[in-house]
Amino acid sequence: MSVLSVRGLTKTFGGIKAVSDVSFDLEKAEFLALIGPNGAGKTTCFNMLNGYLRPDAGSVKLDGTELVGIRPRKVWRMGVGRTFQITETFASMTVRENVQMALISHHRQTLDITHRARALHVAEADALLARVGMAADADRATSELAYGDLKRLELAVALAHRPKVLLMDEPTAGMAPSERIALMALTGDIIKAEGVSVLFTEHDMDVVFTHAHRILVLNRGRLIAEGTGAEIRANAEVQAVYLGGGSVFHGEAGGAHG
Amino acid sequence: MADDLLAVSGLNTYYGGAHILSDVAFAIGGNEVVALLGRNGAGKSTTIKSVMGLVRPRSGSVVYQGEEIAGDEPYRVCRRGIGYVPEERRVFSELTVEENLEVGRRPPRADASEWTPERLYALFPNLAERRRHPAGRMSGGEQQMLTIARTLMGNPRLVLLDEPSEGIAPLIVEQMAMVIKELKREGLAVLISEQNLHFARIVSDRAVIIEKGAVRFTGTFADLDANPDIAQATLAL
Amino acid sequence: MGFYFAQLLTGLANASSLFLIACGLSIIFGVTRIVNFAHGSLYMLGAYIAYTLVTTIHAGPFGFWASVLLSAAAVALVGAVIEILILRRIYRAPELFQLVATFGVLLIIQDATLAIWGAEDLLGPRAPGLDRAVRIFGEPIPEYDLALIVIGPVVLGLITLVFRKTRWGVLVRAATQDREMVGALGVNQRWLFTSAFMLGAFLAGLGGALQVPRESVSLLMDLSVIGEAFVVVVIGGMGSVGGAFVAAIIISVLNAFGVLVFPQISLILPFLVMAIVLVVRPYGLFGSPASAHGAPPVPEAPMRPLNQAGIVAMTLVVVAFAALPVVDDGFILVLAVDLFVAVLFAASLHLIMGVGGMVSFGHAAYFGLGAYAAALAVKTLGLPMLPAMLFGPLAAALGAAVFGWFCVRLSGVYLAMLTLAAAQILWGVTFQWQSVTGGDDGILGVWPASWASREVYFYLALAVTVVGLALIRRIANSPFGYTLRGGRDSPTRAEAIGIDLKAHQWLGFIIAGALAGVAGVLFAFAKGSVFPETLAIGHSIDALIMVLLGGVQSLLGPLFGATAFVLIEDWVTRLDYWRFIFGAIILLICIAAPDGIAGGLSRLWRLVRPGTPRSGRPA
Structure with missing residues (x-):
């Protein structure tokens, strides 16, 4: 179909x-x-x-x-999810926070000011990172990642919305x-x-x-x-x-x- | 060796606090094509940028034609005869092809025939048709050719090519291989950074493999074939 | 008919001088990516030097024109000195630091001019040989205006020729796109930048020198022209010389006719036109998206939650402040309230600028709206202090909602310029609308309620400030704050994960405006009066300086920056030539600590404590 x-x-x-x-x-x-x-x-x-x-x-x-x-x-x-030819990530965030952002948007929480963003959806984000083999990099600064790793991060971000x-x-x-x-x-x-x-x-x-x-x-x-x-x-x-x-x-x- | 055109030794480069290159050492002969191999993040681009002066190495030596150039500014390095072709093409998109070439123009060397726009148009026929077009309107492959032509306008003796086969169509990669061979015939020395071992083998005389910022192997491709473990471990084949 | 034609010619003559200034500004921005606030100062210097030369050399038309060219050349030399001594050291700094540094240069030139030429306005002679008027359609037109109308297009033609046909011009255009690559191709960028800056300065000096026969030379020339020059550059598209020409004509001609209908319009008309143009064309008439941004920012490190020691330290600071009335109940308390106002103002700017990535050159608009709304609530509605205070943030939020709706549709320098325009429009309205705002006289007698002694008001201000800062911090760490930061890092990615970025940015703009309004309210009751200066460009720049002094990339930055600013200002303004000293201090900080006080301190901290993780970028 x-x-x-x-x-x-x-x-x-x-x-x-x-x-x-x-x-x-x-x-x-x-x-x-x-x-x-x-x-x-x-x-x-x-x-x-x-x-x-x-x-x-x-x-x-x-x-x-x-x-x-x-x-x-x-x-x-x-x-419809998307990864980019030239990677587009949130450079000032950690790897996990990038995935958390996608999940926060997925759960429609972007206007929330009562929670701490970095405490939300941690397990789900880590599971997605594990899926693309980046569990060990979750706390790294995204700006430090090599190009290939950025591509994998984008894949995890794209999967957050299923x-x-x-x-x-x-x-x-x-x-x-x-x-x-x-x-x-x-x-x-x-x-x-x-x-x-x-x-x-x-x-x-x-x-x-x-x-x-x-x-x-x-x-x-x-x-x-x-x-x-x-x-x-x-x-x-x-x-x-x-x-x-x-x-x-x-x-x-x-x-x-x- | 005394007859090396470029000799790099003990090169250490940092980004902020991160140690990117540690004691990198290699040499290039006067008319040699050397491939700098390694996976992404290994330090290939940083090595090239450190030679070019785009990144300032913290310690180590870069000797070009017998003179120390480590820490020199990029424009001085270029004026000595080292041309740089960046990975991301970086053509001046609002300038025409002709104007792009003009930016790269430097006086000719005494011991080699001068690169003129006409000679370059002969080598890259696509550019000739589009000499008055803004570079930004050209296809990626044509832009790749233009960056090389622009660098050649500086009449370099050594050309540093960062990832020339990355992200371009197979047909253009074939042209790229022909161009590199042509440069060797012209008597130039070339350093290319590559992840594509097959492409590197076609165009270059020797390989330097770099991993996690350190040199793991230096030798011919025959040597490399004799030690499959090295390639396996360092290039992630 | 003749009258309108004469008005048109006056407009075109004004357009020529405006074009000369704006085109220099545009060239400098194109090549160096620096928004040169001191450009008006170069224009003013050109006028002063020309005045001196013209009044000393009496050699007829030749002497006059030689003086004009010599003045422009002298200003070009001053430009070279500025570029070599100052700008060269900060090309890699964040673009706002560069802006503040050029503001420091502006202050220094202001006082230097005052020291050399004195405070009196100087009236120069008319241009020899062009001192009469000719009649066109029966109306007298000054010959000198006709000469100016010719000079503008001639300069445009010459510059275009240089940029298209000379190697230098090609290199300058290439450097406008990719400076580093031009360097790697063997071009010494230093001299390219210096020469481009000199050309820009030459044109500004020429513009100034040509004004001598038309208007008196005064110390107000710098700031009065810079706003309009910015507007012209933005309408034309940053970096576009032809665009600057078209925009200069549009602005000047509209102005020439606008004043016939509504005499006060010249204060706000340029900004109104800019706002309209930017909403229709977000990068000006001839600009490209790439023209919106300066040097790419170095990615900042991820935020870390405040650790135990940090929380203890912040609590101690608050407790120490709360104990102040024990030590002194007079001047120190007044200074402390000034400090609270500044800290809250700077922190609210930081919320949209540091967290949201939207640089505002006009944040004082919302501070002023808050102050005026509270003052009017007391004076006109006769409300007591506390209910009147609520009007401040409400009015500020409303203003931010209106202007923010337009601003968030733009990005980079264009957004910054539109915020400036918004503030300038509000300032113009406040200044003109005498029956309500009191105009230049302001609103007096806005004193706190009788129960609020100096000490009580101090505690009220402290409490409001602490709550405001806590709220800002909370927002920065919340999903909403992260969304703003994400939008700053990569709008494309934000959109690609389903975020309506503009809506979030708009909301952030409104919240920051409301908080600035709160600061304005505290200010109004602390001073007992409100004046149009609270909304002026200078006050917006104060806030920028505070944020930049503190460091944009740290939530604590505004605290350090505002403190340093208030203390330095309090000390320096008592001295003669305080602008010079203040400008020098700004330059010193820009050159010594380009990441601000907070950044400098954390660098120092890393030095004394090796082993602290550092951020960096691999290949």
Whole structure:
């Protein structure tokens, strides 16, 4: 069953079509990859899916409900979580407090001035951190975290609202190969355990071909291909505009998969 | 070694109270491509920034062409012939491609042919088509090319490339590999920081592996292959 | 017809001089990211130097124009000295520290000018060769105004040419976007910054020198022009020279016609226009989102709860204050109440600025609203003290609700400028609306109730202040306070976890306004009178200085800052040339302790107690 249904999504910036007539479905518990050259429109697409940008045309439906025209924070309340290409975290808070903030918002307590924020939802926050392997870092300052850890923190924050759909913009950028595999395996587990549907963008083809159930390819704002890893690898157009000869990713990670 | 272009030794760098680099030491020959490998947070970027003077090391020595440059300001380091290509691209988005190149322009070196905009446009044909476009309107891959071209306008002898393959499309990564090989043919020395061992192997002569701010391995890729445990332990393969 | 055309030409002539000042300010902000409060002082210096040169050199038109250019060059040199001696040391400091430092420079230049040229207004001669009027449509137009109308666009053209066609211009534009990267490409930023600052100072000096034939030279020129120059820069978009030109024309021409309809409008019109423009275009006419922010802040360490020792220390401080009446029942009590007022005022500003990340240049508006509301409740409604006191925070909250609604839609420097505009509008209304507010004469005879002796009022003030501070602390540690802090750290993330950030910021703005109103009430009854100065720019800057002296990143900061400020002010204002001394003290603190007194103390603490965890950032 399709959880997120995207039809005819179009966006123009200054006369240039950044995204043009993009349609696809995200099934329940599906791990769907969106790949394509830098500037192909992937991030623009993401921003239209959860309300940061209003499309010029097209529709985005979550379980049949139209999302176009709804503010990001409402889209989040309806069950669409998001991690960012360049991480967005609360730098002056500890790791745990970042997750607590998401939980405070989830429980609609942001106007409360009677409690101490750092005493709320501690166990729930720690459980989420444990889930992404960051239990030991709970009391660290977020500003001290390495980039890869920030990505994992964002995942924990995104899970706090128990989303139906999770949008992950380049989730493994800045991570070492084994961390990439671990993060995506973790995401895969979450998909299985909770039935979340995940759409992600990624430049690491090893990650994409290992983990994605299905792959969409975007070039100059248009979907040019859609299919399994094997189909995409064999697609001549995708090779020409994006994958190249494959010399820089085949066998990366020392054959740790495959 | 006396014929090293750059020799780093005993480098210690702190951010606030955190000890980021401890006694980092390595060297680069005059026409050598060296890859600084390690996982994120290991200290690769900090090493490059410490050499460039963007971060002030607390102790240690950076000798370039026989002269101590540790603690010099970035513009002095650059004027000595060290070019820096940052990880986040950092093109001047409101300036045109031409103007971006102009910012990087430095006088030519006596012993090498000068990089001119025309030569760079030949090397990066995409830039030629867009020379009067604001850099911010270009795609990520094109911006990556522009940062390298901009740095080459300074006629460096040594280029520091921070994570050149990170976050860009495979096709552009292939071009990046070609460019690095071209720089070596031109007689330059290159230091790249990388997490992608496969890419590093394609473009570089030697590897320096850094973990938790300290150097764990220095040698050729053949040496590294002979010691799979090292790569396993330090690069999280 | 002719009359209106003449009005238009007057407006355009004013626009030219306004443009010269504003464009220098914009260039300086673009390159150094410093909001230069001392820019009006450079303008004033240009006028004074030109006055001296023009009245000593009598050499006809050539002598006049040479004097004007020489004055601008001299001001450029003064600018170089300021940049090299002071600004260069604080480029990495938080942007507000830079603002306060330039305010210190403003104070120093004010007293230096007073010492050199005296307190009398000076009237310069007309420009030789341009001292007559020509008739256009039957109306007399000063020839000099026509010359000014030409000079503005010529300067705009020259600057545009320099920025587009010279290497220096390209480097300046590049540095406006990414200073560090320009340095890593081999450019010595120091000289780039110094030269950009000199160009800005030159233009300010030129603007000042060109005013000599038009108006008398006085010590009020600096503050009277800086507000309008800020407005022009903001309307045009921070860092945009062309924007400054368009904005200068809009403001000056509207002003020229506005005064025909409503003579008092010139006090508030520029700020009104700015408020309207910013609501429609949050980054000015030609600004970009990136232009809203100065140097990226260094992330602060997570908050820690006050430990046992801290609670004991704070209790001891309160007990020590409570025991004050035993020691002295006169001057010290008065000073202590001043201190309570300042602490509460500074802490309320810190709530929106430190916790909420919304910098207010006009926080005195809510202090003043509180003071006036309470005073009017006593004088007009005839209420006793305690019920009248309640009017203060109510009125302040209402004012903050109205202005805050607009302000929270902006960010960074633009938000700060709109708060300034709001305060300036309120000040203008208070100043003009004589029948209600008494105008410049203020409201007198607002004394505490007869049961409230000096000692009782002291205890009342102490109690109100302690409760106010406790409330602020509680809020900062609550989910609401964390939400504000989260919004400051990353608005994108706040929105992405379902938070309606603007609504929370608005509420924070109202709470902080109400608390400032409480401080204003305490002030009104302590002094027995209220004057428009309580809402003026100077008073808002006082609060900023207090917060910055204390350190923005600490909840205890406002306490230290306000204490230091009140004590220093009490001592210094008794001296001759106190502005000079006060300015020097501000500069000293800015350069020696850029993280404020609280930050400096905690650094000292770490030095004497190694092993305390420190924060830092890895690669």
